[in-house]
Amino acid sequence: MTDESWAGWYRDRQGSEAMILTTDGQQLRIRIRGVDFEGESFDGLAPSSGRPPEDGAFALADGALTDCVLEWDLPLPVVSDGTAHQATLSCLLSLRRADADLHLELHLGGAVFSSRRAEPDFATALETIQRILPPGVRLQTCIACAFSDYFPAPGRGLSGGLACFRGAKDAYRGAAGEDDVVGLWDRRTGFVQEIWSCREFEPRPAEGAGTGHRGAFPLELA
Template identity: 40%
Template sequence: MSDALGYASPQHYPAVVTDRWGRVETTLVNDGTAFGMILRGNRFEGKSVDGLALVGPPVGSNPPTLCDGDLCSCTIEWRMPIEVSLDGAGPSRVSLSAHLVLGDPTPNRGIDSVGVTLTLHLPTGVVATTTPQELIENALLDLQRLLPDGTRLLACISCAFSDYSPAGTAFIGSMACFRDRKDAYRAVSGKRDMYDIWSAMSGVVQETYHCPDFARRRPGSGYRG
């Protein structure tokens, strides 16, 4: 991802992992397209936080629980910055905390559950979701509905020029940006239109990212509404 669509340098988020061996403080690194983390000397990397794959053989006496090579059977908590508008003012940077629960392995090489809840730390207090969601998209939409009047998320999830593929979406980071094809995207009204314009996207972005082209999304826009 170019600097114009992603972070100029990797972001480092304070994180905590809790598993069968206990609680470990670490750092979740996000370069805009992938995540990385070290847990008890074991390095994990992946395009999404729910799909962090072990790099190399496990080390140490307390090995992580894996499902098809990915970290599972744990909770991952991290805190990241996000842009908001308070009372209609310009962008303000606040903190967003995420609590992700990764379930246990199942016989079909999946895990039995994935659930994330979010807490937004505003100058006036905190706003928190309570229903675990399988996708960061739905957790952010839950959060938006709970925000005080006049407060809005200024992020790709709420941008007028972002959308998802009708084929499906990942936990985080599979959102298409159409900021270079604004007029063409405004004409999208369903699945077929979305497929027709898909190859013209400016790039893929994470839901919590913000760029100068941000514009408030109107309900019912594009494919995702």
């Protein structure tokens, strides 16, 4: 995977700082006030040195950034009636509570499609946006891909816990339930960010084989 860099802002009690967030789809890296942070999830960004800054310039919880707000934009591919387009996804993440609050806005063709104000994770927020997109418009990111799934267990993290099975495509195409995914788990290529997209993307089937443990994207609301 090739690194991508997304511009944005970091805010805490000491003020605001421009930031560049870099990712290869798996590991996130960010530099704030001369300090490098990295992690696999947006709520798990810890000092790269493994040691907290000595001057107390940042609030940390369990070694990771907290009591702050991250805001950034990234290009996000969508497909409209079979034609590829580039949209922009605006992300606003508050880490000022015990549970992160996430808000996403997709800017496409002059229109804005928003998630709820305080989503619990990227998967839920992207599902919210997909449901309100016009017919024929589909997100083209890892969460919507035919080869991604979560481990069959209660709960999921804010981001980065989505397993990619692009190295076992044919086997995953037949996966349709928890047992199938558990049996394939050791064949996963790795973990990816829900907002990432790669050249091997294929749309997720709506039902049946190939929907794995987590089902279609988006899941039908009861």
